[in-house]
Amino acid sequence: MNKLLILLKANVINTLKLNKLRNKSTGKISPLALFLAFLVAAIAFGFAFMYLFMFADLFSKQGLAALILPLGITAGSIVTLMTTLTTANGYLFRSSDFDMLMALPVKPRTVFSSKLFYLLLINYITLFFVYFPTIIVYAVYNQTDWIFWTLALPVFVLFPLGIIALGSVLSFLIGSVTSRFRYRNFLSLILTLGFFIFIMALSFGSSAIDENPSKFSEDMFRILNKIKVGTLVYESLLGNWTQLLLFLALSFLPFAGFVYLVGRSYVKASMRSRISYTRKHFKMRTMKKSTQDWALFKREVKKYFSSNIYIMNTIVGPILTTIALVVMAFRMQPLIDQIAQGGLSPEAFPFVLTAIFAFMLGITSTTSCSLSLEGRQFWIIRSSPVSERQIFRAKILVNLMISVPFVLIDVIIANFIIKIPILYSLFMFLIPSLLAFFMSYLGLFINILFPRFDYENETKAVKQSLSVLLTMIFGFVGSALVLVPGFLVTANTGNSIFGYLIELGIEALLIGIVAYLLYSYGTKRYRKLVV
Amino acid sequence: MAYIPDNPDLYEQMTGVQFLNFICDIYGISEEQRNREINKYAEVLGIKGNLGDTISTYSHGMKQKLALISALARKPKLMVLDEPFVGLDPKASHDVKQIMREMCNFGSSVFFSTHVLEVAEKLCDHVAIIKDGKIVAYGTMEEVKGDNSLEDVFLELVNNE
Numbered sequence: 001m002n003k004l005l006i007l008l009k010a011n012v013i014n015t016l017k018l019n020k021l022r023n024k025s026t027g028k029i030s031p032l033a034l035f036l037a038f039l040v041a042a043i044a045f046g047f048a049f050m051y052l053f054m055f056a057d058l059f060s061k062q063g064l065a066a067l068i069l070p071l072g073i074t075a076g077s078i079v080t081l082m083t084t085l086t087t088a089n090g091y092l093f094r095s096s097d098f099d100m101l102m103a104l105p106v107k108p109r110t111v112f113s114s115k116l117f118y119l120l121l122i123n124y125i126t127l128f129f130v131y132f133p134t135i136i137v138y139a140v141y142n143q144t145d146w147i148f149w150t151l152a153l154p155v156f157v158l159f160p161l162g163i164i165a166l167g168s169v170l171s172f173l174i175g176s177v178t179s180r181f182r183y184r185n186f187l188s189l190i191l192t193l194g195f196f197i198f199i200m201a202l203s204f205g206s207s208a209i210d211e212n213p214s215k216f217s218e219d220m221f222r223i224l225n226k227i228k229v230g231t232l233v234y235e236s237l238l239g240n241w242t243q244l245l246l247f248l249a250l251s252f253l254p255f256a257g258f259v260y261l262v263g264r265s266y267v268k269a270s271m272r273s274r275i276s277y278t279r280k281h282f283k284m285r286t287m288k289k290s291t292q293d294w295a296l297f298k299r300e301v302k303k304y305f306s307s308n309i310y311i312m313n314t315i316v317g318p319i320l321t322t323i324a325l326v327v328m329a330f331r332m333q334p335l336i337d338q339i340a341q342g343g344l345s346p347e348a349f350p351f352v353l354t355a356i357f358a359f360m361l362g363i364t365s366t367t368s369c370s371l372s373l374e375g376r377q378f379w380i381i382r383s384s385p386v387s388e389r390q391i392f393r394a395k396i397l398v399n400l401m402i403s404v405p406f407v408l409i410d411v412i413i414a415n416f417i418i419k420i421p422i423l424y425s426l427f428m429f430l431i432p433s434l435l436a437f438f439m440s441y442l443g444l445f446i447n448i449l450f451p452r453f454d455y456e457n458e459t460k461a462v463k464q465s466l467s468v469l470l471t472m473i474f475g476f477v478g479s480a481l482v483l484v485p486g487f488l489v490t491a492n493t494g495n496s497i498f499g500y501l502i503e504l505g506i507e508a509l510l511i512g513i514v515a516y517l518l519y520s521y522g523t524k525r526y527r528k529l530v531v
Numbered sequence: 532m533a534y535i536p537d538n539p540d541l542y543e544q545m546t547g548v549q550f551l552n553f554i555c556d557i558y559g560i561s562e563e564q565r566n567r568e569i570n571k572y573a574e575v576l577g578i579k580g581n582l583g584d585t586i587s588t589y590s591h592g593m594k595q596k597l598a599l600i601s602a603l604a605r606k607p608k609l610m611v612l613d614e615p616f617v618g619l620d621p622k623a624s625h626d627v628k629q630i631m632r633e634m635c636n637f638g639s640s641v642f643f644s645t646h647v648l649e650v651a652e653k654l655c656d657h658v659a660i661i662k663d664g665k666i667v668a669y670g671t672m673e674e675v676k677g678d679n680s681l682e683d684v685f686l687e688l689v690n691n692e
Contacts, residue, residue: 185544282583284573287552287565295556299542306544376540383534384557 003106007114015118015456040469041129048133056141065141069237070230072134073159076127077229080160083123084167085192086309087459089175091119092168092262093273096456102267112266116259119168123160131156135237147239155247159233162251165258170195175273189308292386296394303373304366304398309462310373314399317360318406325413350424351496353414354503355483357407357432362479365436365443366399368471371526372452372461378531388523396440403436427500431482434507438478441514443471445522453531482506533602537614537644539594547582547589547597554601568604575626576600591618599627603634610634612643616650628654652681662689 013019021033056068092115101111135152174191178184235243262269304310374381381391411428414420447467455461462468482503490499542550555565573579576596586594595618602610616624631641631654645651651658652672659669667688668675676684
């Protein structure tokens with residue numbers, strides 16, 4: 001077998017842990033594992049179709065159903081860029097098997113190619129769940145011809161190439177620059193977030209959104225056109241040959257250039273990426289004593305802020321909600337008009353906002369992977385004289401620390417947008433905050449049931465583990481269980497106070513159930529965990 | 532009790548001193564004791580100047596030393612070590628042996644595993660030989676090895692069982 005294929009095969013088996021799918025005694029692929037894999041894929045497709053149909057329906061009402069295609073492609077491109085930015089430096093240049101691979105009779109270029117193919121494979125798998133639902137939903141709402149379907153697969157293969165090349169170069173540069181600093185992770189996070197804010201600022205220029213809400217879809221087209229990739233793919237699939245040629249050039253040329261240049265200097269780039277700078281003359285100061293609980297909490301906070309992928313995965317929702325509210329605060333009148341046009345009375349505004357805040361906090365929790373992130377260091381906490389309750393509490397507090405302040409800020413901003421009575425403001429704060437409590441317990445309980453300690457790269461624990469996916473699904477279900485009855489009661493009685501009280505009652509019940517599960521069965525399972 | 536695995540995975544994003552302070556907080560070590568013991572052992576093991584760096588920049592030996600300091604700072608009555616000399620340079624290895632001997636002289640016990648039989652023979656008061664997960668010989672060093680070397684006894688036991 002070709003050496004590249006041998007390396008790629010080993011990489012895929014090892015990194016994706018494919019041997020875990022096999023039955024230990026027979027060596028054959030376990031039907032249960034296969035079923036679970038299909039189930040996860042089906043759920044991912046389900047979510048993608050649900051959101052796409054929701055947006056397509058909204059756009060088609062304004063006569064712009066075509067918007068779904070560039071929007072889906074742009075979303076896929078952003079996911080690819082984010083994944084590449086946060087993982088490429090680790091996968092390509094700082095992989096733990098670098099020394100071993102360099103000792104093998106294989107050219108560095110081949111090693112680099114095998115790593116790059118793996119990076120592509122991971123991105124294709126992720127994109128598969130965005131791209132194909134997007135073109136299918138597009139076809140449901142729009143006319144398509146044979147050119148569209150003939151080009152669908154080649155475009156899928158080609159369009160992430162340029163983005164991956166760009167993301168890999170940026171990831172390498174950020175990694176190299178920040179390695180010189182003590183707070184390299186924090187700096188790297190700031191640079192990564194800064195890059196995205198820069199892209200957003202370019203796309204959502206001050207004149208981008210029209211005051212008239214009915215022109216929203218047209219504005220979206222204009223914004224997407226600035227990001228380019230979405231509209232370029234859209235035009236290409238429709239058979240616009242000049243756009244197709246431009247798309248081919250922009251996808252293939254940067255990628256080919258990246259492969260050629262890095263392939264020539266892969267060893268040099270990897271060595272450079274591995275350099276770490278240390279201070280030799282550290283002066284010891286007197287160390288201060290803390291309580292066990294404070295020490296555990298500080299450790300959790302430090303761990304949280306030391307992982308960019310962990311932060312990006314858990315804090316983006318609350319940040320986006322806050323940014324959206326700030327934007328609204330400066331565009332109050334059109335928003336109120338839009339609410340009125342939608343048949344919603346301004347009194348319902350706090351109720352809707354509460355639901356949005358709660359929903360944003362109800363799909364993610366830092367605790368869903370905080371136990372997995374103990375990784376091979378789990379022995380430290382395991383052999384320490386601290387109780388399970390203390391460990392759980394520290395993990396739960398981190399999720400509350402990053403979610404509750406956002407709710408408070410959001411409520412304050414909402415009060416700037418529209419005058420909200422104090423009682424309603426209190427509900428707006430309490431309902432999402434209690435949902436964050438529920439999510440903290442739920443995420444930790446699920447993570448104890450399905451921990452993933454044996455990872456090489458923490459991306460596996462944060463983005464590609466069963467506990468994170470299940471927390472998202474159950475969080476979604478939990479949010480619906482809280483919000484839907486509240487909405488129905490409000491709609492039927494016309495009194496949102498009843499709705500709020502129902503929501504609080506359901507939340508208290510859910511928190512009670514999941515806290516009981518965590519401290520009874522969860523604690524027992526925790527005691528049996530081994531790395 | 533203090534336990535150190537053979538390949539101690541420590542919190543890579545903490546600095547050495549932060550890690551030591553964390554462990555001392557968890558074990559409720561007084562400020563006076565932690566400052567005294569950490570300064571003493573970091574000096575002896577030669578990593579005092581590196582304690583301000585993040586652990587991710589440490590070599591295997593430095594991590595081993597840091598884990599050892601975190602255990603020693605607690606002044607444990609029993610210390611359990613798995614292959615404590617792997618990855619240590621000759622000086623550090625010598626210093627660790629001296630520290631272990633000192634601990635025993637002051638009434639603590641050190642329980643460690645090793646494949647280097649010369650080290651066990653020179654250092655240990657009691658020894659147990661394990662084959663396939665079962666103890667096949669146990670006693671004071673003199674009782675187990677008699678007039679032979681520990682290596683000879685070990686090979687004989689392992690080959691004959």
